[in-house]
Amino acid sequence: MNVSNADQARIAAAIVAAEQQTSGEVFCVVSRSASAYHDVSLAWAAGAALLLPLLLLPFGFDLAWPGGDGWEAAHQAARSATVGQAIGLYALVQAVLFVGVFLLTRIPAILRWAAPRGLRRARVRKAALQQFFAHGVHVTRERTGVLLFAALEEHQVELIADEGIHTLVDEDVWADAVAALTRGLRADNPVQGFETAIGLCGEVLAAHFPPRADNPNELPDHLVLL
Numbered sequence: 001m002n003v004s005n006a007d008q009a010r011i012a013a014a015i016v017a018a019e020q021q022t023s024g025e026v027f028c029v030v031s032r033s034a035s036a037y038h039d040v041s042l043a044w045a046a047g048a049a050l051l052l053p054l055l056l057l058p059f060g061f062d063l064a065w066p067g068g069d070g071w072e073a074a075h076q077a078a079r080s081a082t083v084g085q086a087i088g089l090y091a092l093v094q095a096v097l098f099v100g101v102f103l104l105t106r107i108p109a110i111l112r113w114a115a116p117r118g119l120r121r122a123r124v125r126k127a128a129l130q131q132f133f134a135h136g137v138h139v140t141r142e143r144t145g146v147l148l149f150a151a152l153e154e155h156q157v158e159l160i161a162d163e164g165i166h167t168l169v170d171e172d173v174w175a176d177a178v179a180a181l182t183r184g185l186r187a188d189n190p191v192q193g194f195e196t197a198i199g200l201c202g203e204v205l206a207a208h209f210p211p212r213a214d215n216p217n218e219l220p221d222h223l224v225l226l
């Protein structure tokens with residue numbers, strides 16, 4: 001997703017317009033990915049290296065250790081060398097599979113398939129919470145900050161409302177804002193998605209927290225790109 005300076009200016013203007021109706025705050029963050037998912041790639045690579053070589057065994061990949069069957073010593077020595085070569089080849093196949101599967105799952109489209117949906121959702125939620133606290137969305141005077149967070153690789157959006165507004169508003173109220181931002185990102189029109197979502201958040205905040213006589217701007221009004 002490319003966001004030009006003009007696009008960022010439009011999003012900032014939408015935040016300013018929304019916050020003119022309320023004492024609440026809207027903060028927006030876009031992240032390329034919520035996690036690197038190295039652990040997921042390692043898990044798939046390890047599983048492939050352990051399990052896939054077993055498919056070679058039905059085709060004569062024999063790892064049986066020679067037993068005392070009475071054959072002469074020369075045969076036993078040759079048999080030991082053959083087993084050693086087989087073990088070495090098996091280890092090589094495992095190493096190649098491990099590296100190959102690991103690199104394959106680093107491709108974003110494949111990684112999205114390899115990482116369970118529940119795990120991706122949890123990582124996006126964790127990343128959004130980190131941004132919520134890192135940027136001080138939780139320290140507004142009336143605890144009325146709202147974070148809009150988009151994770152591009154995961155194709156997921158997270159909205160977090162601070163406790164001042166969360167206790168007054170049912171979670172379903174935010175569904176329209178999340179859906180609007182999701183549609184915009186899916187249509188490769190993030191600016192429109194953010195403008196609509198910000199406007200909807202502003203309406204919810206305005207209904208419960210109208211602007212005060214002293215209405216300081218407690219959070220930056222620009223899009224944060226990670």
